Amino acid sequence: MAVEELAAVTRSSLRLRLLRAMAEGTATDQTLHRELDAPRTTVRDNRRTLQRLGYVHDRGGQPHTLTPRGVALAAGIERLESELDVACRLEEFLDDVPFADLDLPLAALEDAEYVRPRPDAPAAPSNRASALLEAAESIEGVFPVLPKRVFADGSSGDIVLSETTANALDEARLADPSGPDVWRVDDTPPLGAALVDDDTLLFSTGPCGTLQSLVVSHDIDGWTQTFVDRWRERAERVEREKTA
Structure with missing residues (x-):
């Protein structure tokens, strides 16, 4: 199940960017829309997908925050990106x-x-x-x-x-x-x-x-x-x- 959920996140670059943005501080639909330069409806729909998958708290309000699994995933993605960059440079x-x-x-x-x-x-x-x-x-x-x-x-x-x-x-x-x-x-x-x-x-x-x-x-x-x-x-x- 975790692999399927991870695939649902990683197939969308916007979802990865949403996770990173929410990991860095207070995030609302409006601030995410401005920061990511994406339509509000697209931001909202992808944020709801992350909530459904359990990576973002679904508390019926804003600001949006990551769940513990969301924090772990955001940190893992950041670490993976760093390692991939190094692997490419030192290939x-x-x-x-x-x-x-x-x-x-x-x-x-x-x-x-x-x-x-x-x-x-x-x-x-x-x-x-x-x-x-x-x-x-x-x-x-x-x-x-x-x-x-x-x-x-x-x-x-x-x-x-x-x-x-x-x-x-x-x-x-x-x-x-x-x-x-x-x-x-x-x-x-x-x-x-x-x-x-x-x-x-x-x-x-x-x-x-x-x-x-x-x-x-x-x-x-x-x-x-x-x-x-x-x-x-x-x-x-x-x-x-x-x-x-």
Whole structure:
């Protein structure tokens, strides 16, 4: 029944706009008519449909207010619109990773910076990631591939590298006592993710083991930390060289 009612609402863009308008404040037929620029009779008929479906209180007067289910639906529609906007903007990146299995908080990426290769700058994602990593004091990350440089001397934290990526690095560099702790994992992570000071980096990889696209955000620290922790639990720590 809920699916049928939802379909009755979503098949009309005006009903969606009515829900949003009523969720934002006091609403009468007159104010809704002006705000939505729709005929009064059309506004009234669609408002009555929402009342019949239980999304708007039917108390025989005005102003019109949403029922609890109406409030929930309006909030859900707003969240869905935000996630769809993000999915459209980041579509190439999301196509390159197993998005359905990652439970990425799309709405939190609304203000994220998205860096893709350009004809005049094919290495733009790798260059941007390298700049952030070289300046970082703290790094917690999972790296299926590496940009030009993954960490700076003196930085702290933990980095998890795929077996292939770790094998491509100099052993002395892996065990360098001045950098973050390094962990090696047999599997290849489905995407790169790192907490770099105040930024969070997400990146996909290309068919030749290159950094394909980069997302820089400030709003998914919790998700990224959980992702890094899960991969670190599966990894083996690379022993550092002992210093005199």
